[in-house]
Amino acid sequence: MSDFVNQFWNWYVILLTAVSIIACSVVLWSQNITPVSGKADTTGHVWDETLEEYNNPLPKWWMWLFHITVVFSLVYCVLYPTLGSFQGVLGWSSDGQYAKEVAKADAETKPLYDKYLAMDLSALAADKEGVETGKRLYLTYCMQCHGADARGGKGFPNLADNDWQWGGEPAEIVETISNGRMGVMPAHAQLGAETIKDLANYVRSLSGLPADSLRAAKGQEAFNSVGCSGCHGPDAKGMHALGAPNLTDSIWLYGGSEPTIIETITKGRNNQMPAWQQFLGDAKVHVLSAYVLSLNKGTESK
Ligand code: HEC
Ligand code: HEC
Known part of the structure; x- marks a missing residue:
């Protein structure tokens, strides 16, 4: 007051x-x-x-x-502080009350998180209790974007399909969650509608989707000459360092219909995964990484 x-x-x-x-x-x-x-x-x-x-x-x-x-x-x-600026004889204040509660909860859970942090990520991903803790954190901080089942949605990657934009190695997942990621697919409107349509047909053919074979052949040439291969790789299987997705599988971040691919190529895409290390600290990032890893157990990494 x-x-x-x-x-x-x-x-x-x-x-x-x-x-x-x-x-x-x-x-x-x-x-x-x-x-x-x-x-x-x-x-x-x-x-x-x-x-x-x-x-x-x-x-x-x-x-x-x-x-x-x-x-x-x-x-x-x-x-209690009720009358104007009078503080009340107990001296109670709502000031810092939240911070105090957070500090108390952190102190209580610290031994547990210290134990988790000392565990190898793959071992933690196989630890039932650790994975459950990770799931609770996931449902608090990550669900809004990646969905309760971690299967994502348009523009938000599925975290349970073992298909990785930025890599599925433990260290890569920790890096993604700690420092965030920024996916940049540049706009290519300058190529013109025809070339873009060729490219879209080529991209579709890569995933075994119906495509005009003549356009796909021209698109393949363009893919290498205009620089798509610089990011997505000559085989179009993507590049983790840049977050460029694999274009040869049937997994789509934005969609595999011809109009959607044309839109992606023409206007480009910008996408951001927020950074969490500063907010959550190393131990919680570690437990979350283990949870993400556990979602992909039993499937082969792509
Ligand atoms: C505000 C929305 C948002 C929130 C909240 C969010 N993410 Fe993400 N996340 C994204 C987006 C968008 C991407 C894709 C970035 C890109 O396209 O480069 C992504 C990418 C990822 C990836 C990389 C996937 C890959 O294929 O390489 C992982 C792992 C991930 N998020 C985990 C998490 C975890 C764990 C949390 C909770 C701590 C979280 N995310 C919270 C939006 C979000
Ligand atoms: C500078 C690197 C870079 C170049 C050059 C580039 N891309 Fe991309 N592309 C990306 C990134 C990164 C993403 C993912 C964007 C995101 O995270 O939102 C992407 C996404 C895409 C997607 C969306 C895939 C999906 O799952 O929905 C398609 C299709 C695509 N690129 C095709 C192309 C084609 C065709 C070209 C050449 C005209 C091209 N890209 C050039 C980096 C690049």
């Missing part, structure tokens, strides 16, 4: 709080007057000839609940 610029707001809050509590008490006490017994007071409403609505005081036990709330608020005002 130190950001009150002048005393006006301080006293404004104190006054408002005090007046509210006093007003509540006054209303409560005013209800406390029991009418002298005799003929019961009625509101004058009569139904069905003899049914009258009485105007009796509220039950005592119920009234006491209200009195207790007034006492509670007075005690609260003394203990």
Whole structure:
């Protein structure tokens, strides 16, 4: 509350709080007057000839609940920061409360993460408990983009298919998650619509999709002469160092229809995997890497 610029707001809050509590008490006490017994007071409403609505005081036990709330608020005002800039006698503050809780949780889980960090990544990927921890982290930090089942979506790679843009070796996965990745496929509109269509047909033929064979043949030439092979490799099997995907498989980041491939080549694609090392620290990145690795167990790396 130190950001009150002048005393006006301080006293404004104190006054408002005090007046509210006093007003509540006054209303409560005013209800406390029991009418002298005799003929019961009625509101004058009569139904069905003899049914009258009485105007009796509220039950005592119920009234006491209200009195207790007034006492509670007075005690609260003394203990906690309620009245303007008064800090309360307990000195409690919400300031730094979150950081304190995070630090406490980190301290509690540190021995566990230290144990995981000391484990070899492949061994951790086979450790049931470690993988479960990794899954929980995954569902907190990664699911929004890669999906709950890690199977990705358009523009977000599937992490469970053992097909890697940036490499599936343990060290490569750790690097990807730690420092993020930036996939850049340059725009090639300058090649002209015809050449781009040829290239799209060639790319489709590589994955065994129906393609115009004449265009595919011309596209193959262009693939090497205009520089596609510089990034995707002469065999079009991709290059991990640049994040250039393998174009010969049936796995697509954006899609394998002719119009989609034409769009990819014409306009290019930019894609970013965020970096996590600074935010999560080495141990959590290690456990997440093991989780990603575990998703691909039993399938051959591509
Ligand atoms: C904001 C969205 C977003 C979040 C959150 C995100 N990622 Fe990614 N991730 C991407 C994108 C986009 C790519 C592809 C980058 C590219 O095309 O170069 C990617 C790529 C990857 C790759 C490389 C895949 C390959 O084929 O080489 C891995 C591994 C990965 N992410 C793991 C994770 C993990 C683990 C987390 C959680 C800590 C995470 N990602 C959170 C968007 C995200
Ligand atoms: C500078 C390197 C570079 C060059 C040159 C390049 N690409 Fe790419 N290409 C990439 C990268 C990196 C990606 C992945 C983009 C991403 O992560 O979003 C990509 C993605 C693609 C895709 C999308 C694949 C999918 O799964 O959806 C196609 C198709 C493609 N490139 C074809 C080509 C063709 C054809 C050429 C030549 C005209 C070419 N690329 C030139 C780096 C390159």
